[in-house]
Amino acid sequence: xxxxxxxxxxxxxxxxxxxxxxxxxxxxxxxxxxxxxxxxxxxxxxxxxxxxxxxxxxxxxxxxxxxxxxxxxxxxxxxxxxxxxxxxxxxxxxxxxxxxxxxxxxxxxxxxxxxxxxxxxxxxxxxxxxxxxxxxxxxxxxxxxxxxxxxxxxxxxxxxxxxxxxxxxxxxxxxxxxxxxxxxxxxxxxxxxxxxxxxxxxxxxxxxxxxxxxxxxxxxxxxxxxxxxxxxxxxxxxxxxxxxxxxxx
Numbered sequence: 310x311x312x313x314x315x316x317x318x319x320x321x322x323x324x325x326x327x328x329x330x331x332x333x334x335x336x337x338x339x340x341x342x343x344x345x346x347x348x349x350x351x352x353x354x355x356x357x358x359x360x361x362x363x364x365x366x367x368x369x370x371x372x373x374x375x376x377x378x379x380x381x382x383x384x385x386x387x388x389x390x391x392x393x394x395x396x397x398x399x400x401x402x403x404x405x406x407x408x409x410x411x412x413x414x415x416x417x418x419x420x421x422x423x424x425x426x427x428x429x430x431x432x433x434x435x436x437x438x439x440x441x442x443x444x445x446x447x448x449x450x451x452x453x454x455x456x457x458x459x460x461x462x463x464x465x466x467x468x469x470x471x472x473x474x475x476x477x478x479x480x481x482x483x484x485x486x487x488x489x490x491x492x493x494x495x496x497x498x499x500x501x502x503x504x505x506x507x508x509x510x511x512x513x514x515x516x517x518x519x520x521x522x523x524x525x526x527x528x529x530x531x532x533x534x535x536x537x538x539x540x541x542x543x544x545x546x547x548x549x550x551x552x553x554x555x556x557x558x
Contacts, residue, residue, distance in 0.1 A: 311521060314514050315369035316393075316507060316535065318527035319343075319377060319385060321490070322545060323362055324354040329491075331355060344384045352385070362387060370518060372510070374503050374527070374535055376488075376495070379407075379451060395449070396488075396497060396531070397506035398456040411509055418500035419454055429458040429478060429496050436477035444473045449495075457497040465492040488531045490549055504534035511538060 317323060324342045334355050343352025354362065365371050366388045374393040375382055379401075382394045392401040398415055400408040426448045433446035443463035448455045462470040467489075474487075474494045481487055484499030511523070525536030528548035536542040546555040 311370050311518055313369045314372065314518055314521050314523045315365050316372050316374045316523065316525050316539060317365065318532050319373055319375040320352065321528045321548060322526060323358055323387065324352040326351065327353055342386050374507060393503060393506040393510065395451050395456055396495065396501055397503045398501055399451050400506050400510060411506065416454055419456060422498040423455045426455050426458045432477040433460050433474055437473045440473060442469050442473050444470055457495050457501055460494040461492050467492050470494060486531065490529045502534060503531060504538060507535040507538050
């Protein structure tokens with residue numbers, strides 16, 4: 310029985326890299342849920358996260374809302390059909406197929422920004438080379454569609470990464486988003502964001518389940534806008550979004 314609609318972020322909410330797993334949980338009690346293309350495990354859930362995921366799967370209409378690409382989402386072993394991925398650039402319908410209406414909308418909005426995204430990647434790459442810092446920047450695409458610029462440090466040195474990006478891109482055009490979480494900097498045009506895609510799918514979900522509360526679950530600042538569209542919001546207490554609000558509890 311569907312008791313609620315759960316719109317759920319994945320990384321650092323339902324699972325995380327081994328480095329981010331709680332130190333008091335033995336490795337043999339972790340469950341791998343996210344995998345690389347070669348099949349090797351990248352992300353793990355704790356026993357409590359597994360219980361939470363199973364509870365969501367049994368009692369809610371579970372919809373992942375993730376920054377992951379469609380390919381990376383399909384390599385996550387979680388139960389889903391409908392989904393929002395690529396920071397809202399792709400929506401899957403209840404059959405697990407790409408929503409053609411949203412794809413058309415995103416394609417029309419993305420076209421004018423392709424050159425800007427490439428310029429940002431080039432600027433970050435040039436600054437990294439000048440500093441001798443191993444930072445890679447590229448334009449993330451779905452198919453041939455450019456969505457946003459992503460920068461990472463080869464050795465997960467977030468401070469060095471942020472310094473390079475700040476020097477290369479001292480400011481963004483109005484309406485753009487500079488999303489930083491761990492060793493990731495995503496520079497996103499105004500049309501891109503989880504909240505835009507959630508606003509697209511919510512009317513249909515509420516029509517199908519008119520009395521079901523909608524729960525938004527996430528960990529990062531870019532999750533907050535889509536969570537704000539929901540009836541209730543949940544977050545891990547040790548997360549970017551929670552900040553220090555639970556300190557001293």
